[in-house]
Amino acid sequence: MANPTTLAVTAAATDAASVKLSGPQGRKPRRRFSRSNIFIYGTLILVAVYYLLPLYVMIVTSLKGMPEIRLGNIFAPPVEITFEPWVKAWATACTGLNCDGLSRGFWNSVRITVPSVVFSIAIASVNGYALANWRFKGADFFFTVLIFGAFIPYQVMLYPIVILLRELGLYGSLWGLVLVHTIFGMPILTLLFRNYFTSVPEELFKAARVDGAGFWGIYFKIMLPMSLPIFVVAMIIQITGIWNDFLFGVVYTKPDVYPMTVQLNNIVNSVQGVKEYNVNMAATIITGLVPLFIYFVSGKLFVRGIAAGAVKG
Amino acid sequence: MASDRPNRLFRNLTAKIAAIPMILTAVCVFLGGTVWTVVYSFTNSKLLPRANFVGLDQYERLWGTHRWIVSIENLLIYGICSMVLSLIIGFVLAALMDQKIRFENTFRTIILYPFALSFIVTGLVWQWLLNPDLGLQSVVRSAGWVSFSFDPLYNADIVIFGVLIAGIWQGSGLIMVLMLAGLRGIDDSIWKAARVDGIPLWKTYIFIVIPMMRPVFITTLVLITSGIVRLYDLIVAQTSGGPGIASEVPAKYVYDYMFQGQNLGQGFAASTMMLLAVLIVIIPWAYLEFGGKKRG
Amino acid sequence: MTSVSIRDLSLKFGSLEVLKSLNIDIDEGEFLVLLGPSGCGKSTLLNCIAGLLDISGGQIFIGGNNVTWSEPSERGIGMVFQSYALYPQMSVEGNLAFGLKNARMPKPEIAKRIARAAEVLQIEPLLKRKPAQLSGGQRQRVAIGRALVRDVDVFLFDEPLSNLDAKLRAELRVEIKRLHQRLKNTMIYVTHDQIEALTLADRIAIMRNGIIQQLASPNEIYNRPVNLYVAGFMGSPGMNFITGEISGAGGSTFGFGDTQIPLERYPFDREDRPSKAVFGIRPEHISCGTAASAEPFSIDVEIEVVEPMGADTLVWALLQGKEFRFRVDGQSDLRAGETVRVGFDPARASIFDAATELRL
Numbered sequence: 001m002a003n004p005t006t007l008a009v010t011a012a013a014t015d016a017a018s019v020k021l022s023g024p025q026g027r028k029p030r031r032r033f034s035r036s037n038i039f040i041y042g043t044l045i046l047v048a049v050y051y052l053l054p055l056y057v058m059i060v061t062s063l064k065g066m067p068e069i070r071l072g073n074i075f076a077p078p079v080e081i082t083f084e085p086w087v088k089a090w091a092t093a094c095t096g097l098n099c100d101g102l103s104r105g106f107w108n109s110v111r112i113t114v115p116s117v118v119f120s121i122a123i124a125s126v127n128g129y130a131l132a133n134w135r136f137k138g139a140d141f142f143f144t145v146l147i148f149g150a151f152i153p154y155q156v157m158l159y160p161i162v163i164l165l166r167e168l169g170l171y172g173s174l175w176g177l178v179l180v181h182t183i184f185g186m187p188i189l190t191l192l193f194r195n196y197f198t199s200v201p202e203e204l205f206k207a208a209r210v211d212g213a214g215f216w217g218i219y220f221k222i223m224l225p226m227s228l229p230i231f232v233v234a235m236i237i238q239i240t241g242i243w244n245d246f247l248f249g250v251v252y253t254k255p256d257v258y259p260m261t262v263q264l265n266n267i268v269n270s271v272q273g274v275k276e277y278n279v280n281m282a283a284t285i286i287t288g289l290v291p292l293f294i295y296f297v298s299g300k301l302f303v304r305g306i307a308a309g310a311v312k313g
Numbered sequence: 314m315a316s317d318r319p320n321r322l323f324r325n326l327t328a329k330i331a332a333i334p335m336i337l338t339a340v341c342v343f344l345g346g347t348v349w350t351v352v353y354s355f356t357n358s359k360l361l362p363r364a365n366f367v368g369l370d371q372y373e374r375l376w377g378t379h380r381w382i383v384s385i386e387n388l389l390i391y392g393i394c395s396m397v398l399s400l401i402i403g404f405v406l407a408a409l410m411d412q413k414i415r416f417e418n419t420f421r422t423i424i425l426y427p428f429a430l431s432f433i434v435t436g437l438v439w440q441w442l443l444n445p446d447l448g449l450q451s452v453v454r455s456a457g458w459v460s461f462s463f464d465p466l467y468n469a470d471i472v473i474f475g476v477l478i479a480g481i482w483q484g485s486g487l488i489m490v491l492m493l494a495g496l497r498g499i500d501d502s503i504w505k506a507a508r509v510d511g512i513p514l515w516k517t518y519i520f521i522v523i524p525m526m527r528p529v530f531i532t533t534l535v536l537i538t539s540g541i542v543r544l545y546d547l548i549v550a551q552t553s554g555g556p557g558i559a560s561e562v563p564a565k566y567v568y569d570y571m572f573q574g575q576n577l578g579q580g581f582a583a584s585t586m587m588l589l590a591v592l593i594v595i596i597p598w599a600y601l602e603f604g605g606k607k608r609g
Numbered sequence: 610m611t612s613v614s615i616r617d618l619s620l621k622f623g624s625l626e627v628l629k630s631l632n633i634d635i636d637e638g639e640f641l642v643l644l645g646p647s648g649c650g651k652s653t654l655l656n657c658i659a660g661l662l663d664i665s666g667g668q669i670f671i672g673g674n675n676v677t678w679s680e681p682s683e684r685g686i687g688m689v690f691q692s693y694a695l696y697p698q699m700s701v702e703g704n705l706a707f708g709l710k711n712a713r714m715p716k717p718e719i720a721k722r723i724a725r726a727a728e729v730l731q732i733e734p735l736l737k738r739k740p741a742q743l744s745g746g747q748r749q750r751v752a753i754g755r756a757l758v759r760d761v762d763v764f765l766f767d768e769p770l771s772n773l774d775a776k777l778r779a780e781l782r783v784e785i786k787r788l789h790q791r792l793k794n795t796m797i798y799v800t801h802d803q804i805e806a807l808t809l810a811d812r813i814a815i816m817r818n819g820i821i822q823q824l825a826s827p828n829e830i831y832n833r834p835v836n837l838y839v840a841g842f843m844g845s846p847g848m849n850f851i852t853g854e855i856s857g858a859g860g861s862t863f864g865f866g867d868t869q870i871p872l873e874r875y876p877f878d879r880e881d882r883p884s885k886a887v888f889g890i891r892p893e894h895i896s897c898g899t900a901a902s903a904e905p906f907s908i909d910v911e912i913e914v915v916e917p918m919g920a921d922t923l924v925w926a927l928l929q930g931k932e933f934r935f936r937v938d939g940q941s942d943l944r945a946g947e948t949v950r951v952g953f954d955p956a957r958a959s960i961f962d963a964a965t966e967l968r969l
Contacts, residue, residue, distance in 0.1 A: 024668070024675055024677045024678040025616075025666070025667060025668040025675075025677055027663060027664065027665055027666070028663050028677070028678040040409050040412055040414060041414070043405075043409060044406075044409055044410075044414070044420050047406065047420075047424065048420060048423045048424070050482070051423050051424055051426070051427060051482065051486075052423060053442075054427075054435075054438045054439065054442060054482065055426075057438070057441065057442060058438055058441075061441065069447065070447070072446070072447050072451045072452070072455060073451075073452055073455065074441070074442070074444075074447060074448055074449070074451075074452060075452055123335070126331045126332075127331070127332055127335040129331075130328045130331050130332045131332070134328035136328055136329055136332075139332065142332070142335060142336045142339045142340070143335070143339075145339040145340065145343055145344055146335060146338065146339045146343065148343065148595075149338075149339065149342070149343030151539045151591060151595050152343065152347060152588060152591060153539075153542050153543055153564070153584065153587045153588060153591055154543065155543075155563075155564055155567040155568075155580075155583075155584035155587055155588075156346065156347045156350045156351070156584045156585065156587065156588045157342060157343065157346035157347060157350065158350075158567070158568075158571065158584070159349075159350060159353075159362070159571060159577065159580070159581070160342070160345065160346035160349045160350060161342065161346060163362075164342075183338050183342055186335060186338055190335060214327065215327040215328055215331065216327070240429055243431070244430065244431030244432070244433075244434075245431075246431065246432065246433050246545070246546040246549070246550075247545055247546065247564075247568075250568075251568070251572065261431050261433045261434075261546075264433055264434070264437070265433050265437075265549060265550055268437050268440075268550075269549075269550070269553060277441060277447070280437065280441070281438075281441065284434050284437050284438060287431065287433070287434055288429075288430045288431065288434040291429045291430060291431070292426065292429055292430065294429070295425075295426055295429035296422070296426075299418075299422075302425075302429070303421075303425070303490055500692055500694065502690040502691070502692050502693075502694035503694045503696070505656075505659075505661050505688070505690065505694065506688070506690060506694035506695075506696075506755070507696075508661065508680075508681050508682070509659060509661070509681045509682060509686065509687065509688045509756075510682060510707065510708030510711070510755065510759070511680075511681075511682025511683075511708055511711060511712060512707065512708065512711050513711075516711065520696075520707070521696050521698070524697075524698035525697055525698065
């Protein structure tokens with residue numbers, strides 16, 4: 001039986017003589033290795049090498065013994081793989097008077113980061129929610145000041161915070177640093193949450209009000225459950241930022257509660273005796289592992305996070 | 314309707330109470346702290362703050378100190394080079410990534426991962442890479458090019474460029490991501506129209522697309538600037554300010570004088586100068602961006 | 610010599626065949642409209658002709674030249690987009706001149722062309738303005754101007770009026786028609802709007818799923834649709850369809866229910882007379898009341914809903930339980946629930962084979 005569609009085609013073709021005219025036909029030939037392709041992929045690969053090289057060197061150096069390192073070729077893969085530098089970095093490297101390795105700094109960082117992240121996100125999300133849905137007099141002004149605070153160089157606020165912490169009896173302790181991180185996390189996070197909650201349809205909010213829910217009711221029952229992605233983004237920003245922080249760590253803590261970054265710097269740059277490059281590199285990698293792990297696992301959300309943090313106002 | 318009023322006040326009251334942390338922080342820490350530091354920069358506080366006002370004494374001393382001048386110079390060089398280079402690199406990378414290539418996710422992951430690292434990690438890695446005896450220089454030398462010299466970290470004249478390499482390695486990923494987002498916001502038909510008009514691709518980028526991306530460029534510039542002034546961790550890790558004071562930067566000056574040099578006054582003055590530098594950039598930008606619609 | 614020719618053009622995205630072996634010949638100065646619903650391939654076809662999309666098979670000829678592998682700018686085409694795509698940072702003059710400057714045309718020549726385009730399109734007072742300062746209609750004219758200054762033979766329009774409100778659309782539609790009459794260039798125009806197609810086109814190509822259903826003049830498509838799809842697509846409200854059977858010697862009657870429609874006056878295109886068929890008649894070809902009795906065929910229907918629309922009234926009735934629509938003058942006073950006599954001339958109908966959906 002005749003196929004209606006092909007019949008339609010032949011019926012529709014007007015004075016189309018099916019004489020095939022000469023010349024190019026069909027797909028335009030595209031060379032795989034065209035000039036533009038070589039340029040694009042070539043540049044990107046070169047660039048990728050520039051970015052990957054330090055990581056490679058870090059890993060490779062940390063797996064070599066010192067004699068091999070002294071041979072001088074940092075790009076050569078280890079002839080003999082040894083995990084000793086890692087063990088040393090973790091358990092026995094010395095910072096000042098303590099010789100119990102980076103593990104001390106690691107746990108300090110954990111104990112600093114976890115409460116900081118929890119508090120800063122809790123407070124900022126409520127702030128953002130209040131700003132987005134419950135407008136009150138002066139709110140915008142305070143918010144503006146908060147945002148400006150994100151741009152101001154921290155150095156201007158360093159000492160007043162020292163005084164504040166001393167008054168509160170927190171100077172030099174872990175909780176002092178937690179407080180500092182909570183304070184400085186607020187601008188970006190409040191902005192993040194405020195923008196997110198503003199994009200939630202107002203009808204939802206109004207319907208909840210009509211149903212009789214109040215400030216906290218709406219927050220916990222409506223806003224929270226639907227903002228899981230933004231909480232994850234906020235966590236990514238905070239964990240990365242706080243874990244990688246150095247300035248606040250070095251100003252507001254005493255040596256036995258140094259976060260990992262401060263300890264790392266001391267281990268490597270303290271000018272005592274022979275430099276053990278492999279241990280240094282192992283220590284460096286260990287310090288970078290947590291944020292790197294978060295980065296690789298979170299993929300697109302990480303990008304979203306920095307875009308949000310970067311686009312202020 | 315009288316029963317309505319206390320209700321409304323109460324509801325907003327909860328919001329106000331919930332926002333107290335933000336208000337406190339904004340006012341006490343950011344505003345209050347900044348003002349306090351600026352005020353005390355006019356004192357001669359040493360180990361502890363002292364309300365002993367000495368006018369512009371600290372500032373005169375500041376600008377008479379060689380180390381501070383070097384810091385400023387370094388920051389300017391680093392800042393301008395960093396801005397120009399990261400914008401160019403970031404944009405070019407974004408343009409390449411926008412060409413519907415395969416493995417886009419992979420390339421982006423590779424270019425962006427340094428951003429996840431601490432400046433300390435970055436500084437230490439590049440310190441190792443640029444090690445003259447065991448790092449890059451020695452590898453190239455042993456490969457045959459005996460006179461190859463790439464030792465920025467021990468050369469007072471170009472050490473800041475050694476830091477620049479590390480800084481760009483860390484930061485250009487972010488710029489690329491922002492530029493790519495901006496590029497993707499350009500309407501498809503603009504590219505088509507230019508192609509029909511016969512405009513070559515590079516001209517399309519320069520004369521049509523980049524002007525359309527002006528807001529993205531400006532925002533990125535502001536971001537880079539506010540980040541540059543805070544340059545500290547990278548220096549501490551990579552060069553410790555050396556050789557000598559050749560790679561000093563203002564942020565380090567502040568820390569050293571405030572917490573190690575027992576000279577709070579100098580520290581306050583230096584940080585006030587840093588604040589000034591940022592304000593000079595931020596205030597015009599904020600005014601342009603938000604103009605009159607601020608006072609809510 | 611034809612202006613634009615397409616031979617066996619096909620396009621595949623991966624394994625999905627989006628355009629299937631299309632053949633079209635467009636004469637010089639002709640205004641061809643590609644009409645169809647979303648996803649039928651009309652914009653895709655236009656982009657292929659423009660050279661913005663690479664085809665998988667077949668050839669494209671413009672002005673006698675084989676341009677299958679040529680860049681868009683080498684094909685002698687100009688294109689107007691739905692969003693106009695004006696370069697926002699340049700003035701109108703800058704937009705018009707940019708392509709010409711790029712081709713290293715001497716300045717006096719550029720100025721001359723811009724002046725001529727501005728005069729034809731009446732955009733002289735706008736030359737120094739930026740696109741953001743123009744209205745939708747003005748932007749559209751500048752977009753056309755950009756193609757005009759390049760002195761191209763063929764103009765391609767990709768749904769240029771879809772972004773405008775109804776009133777503006779009607780005004781600019783006429784302007785495009787005037788422009789075509791004045792310039793006499795070949796124009797290929799993509800739209801999903803029937804009215805635009807019917808009013809602007811010399812010929813319409815109705816597309817569906819990458820295949821051209823019918824390529825003919827608006828009149829032909831409207832009165833003698835070649836298959837059921839085209840018949841149902843054109844016209845608002847659409848054609849009435851009655852399923853039934855053809856019987857009698859040489860197919861002399863069409864029967865449905867217990868009614869017979871005589872078919873002597875119907876101009877059959879084909880020889881075959883399948884038993885099952887679909888009878889189509891447009892609402893506007895149906896008369897009502899006393900005029901109905903004068904028609905070759907008339908029947909009683911029961912009115913369901915009456916929709917007064919000002920100039921005329923649309924009546925939704927039931928013909929043997931099936932929906933049947935017809936138009937009457939806006940002044941008539943028909944009511945829902947009434948039974949009324951309607952009639953029509955089978956010569957104006959379209960009958961389709963129920964199985965193949967083709968016109969008989």
